[in-house]
Amino acid sequence: MNKLRILHVWLPLVGGLWVLLWQFRYGPGPHDQLRILGLSLGLLGLAGVILARYTLGRSFAITAKATALVTQGIYSRIRNPIYVSSIAFIVGICLMVRNRCLWLLPLVVVPMQIIRARREARVLEATFGDAYREYRRHTWF
Secondary structure, three states, rough: OOOHHHHHHHOOOOHHHHHHHHHHHOOOOOOOOOHHHHHHHHHHHHHHHHHHHHHHHHHHHOOOOOOOOOOHHHHHEEEOHHHHHHHHHHHHHHHHOOOHHHHHHHHHHHHHHHHHHHHHHHHHHHOOOOOOHHHHHOOEE
């Protein structure tokens, strides 16, 4: 396993797990079933982000660019699994903490993710044309 994979896949997994488990155990808010739901949603979101990042491999980029059209794994069902999963992670944290102000975070992040997804879609469509349009027809977001 190379250092780049450790930094981009495994380090965020360990960090995210630590944040979720610490928040679940010691964070503010009631310790009830809604907190367990938040933990479950957070873990699901974190797993989705890591799986999507791992599937992208060298095709991962911070800015919109088209190096390859990745259509396998989680990308065979969802075009933007990192965005969807990160929202699940954030909502999970919000459910655990139950601070009204924290709910502003998904209200800001969701529109940002939609804008980023549309920007990426334009780049991918310009590069891959019909192959990308066909891929879009068979996937969600």
